[in-house]
């Protein structure tokens with residue numbers, strides 16, 4: 001049974017007397033523990049899709065099911081990682097990490113220990129009492145990752161979380177995120193504009209077309225690439241082939257025309 005299932009999902013925005021079909025007939029099944037990336041040009045509906053899965057907006061048509069139960073009736077924990085880390089500057093790292101659990105009144109000696117363990121696992125041992133401004137951008141994103149994982153989310157939505165980082169830090173963080181998500185068997189959906197990132201992290205890649213936003217292709221990343229560490233994937237010959245294929249598909253898609261309905 002699919003863990004997360006989208007059935008014929010469409011979404012229409014209405015503003016300034018204009019309807020915009022942001023998503024058109026999206027059907028997709030995602031298995032527990034799967035890493036999915038969504039690639040597509042600006043305006044193809046990636047953020048709309050994430051917002052629907054996050055329950056922030058409700059689709060105008062179709063169903064979104066989690067474990068076969070409509071999403072809005074499900075009691076599930078969602079993790080979010082965004083381009084910005086949104087750490088509270090006046091709070092120590094440990095308090096930033098525990099903020100979600102504090103809101104839920106779930107902070108205990110055990111959760112503090114878990115937080116310290118996770119900080120250690122992401123390469124930030126002994127930094128729990130420092131403040132965000134004492135850390136680099138990459139370190140801050142690792143704190144954001146721990147803050148997300150500590151709540152034990154069932155689904156992680158990753159909205160371009162590496163795009164503000166320098167290239168070297170980004171590659172290192174990709175490796176880390178990949179390793180931790182596989183280790184904890186997390187289901188993740190990544191929105192990115194970076195084809196290389198999508199190939200090196202994903203089990204499957206969803207290519208979207210624009211106007212209206214729709215799925216054009218679903219690509220199964222070959223096993224040989226999935227078995228390699230993200231950084232090393234880029235050295236495989238099949239990586240370049242897949243990169244070229246995705247590049248061509250996205251460019252073909254961007255040549256199509258679209259519809260604003262009034």
Ligand SMILES: Nc1ncnc2c1ncn2[C@@H]1O[C@H](COP(=O)(O)OP(=O)(O)OP(=O)(O)O)[C@@H](O)[C@H]1O
Pocket residue numbers: 013014015020021022040041042043044045046047048049213
């Ligand atoms: N609140 C809104 N009201 C009206 N139209 C909207 C709204 N939000 C998004 N849209 C439109 O819906 C379409 C999809 O937008 P969306 O932001 O989901 O795309 P995206 O793929 O995430 O874009 P980007 O890569 O630039 O972030 C676009 O045509 C956009 O103009």
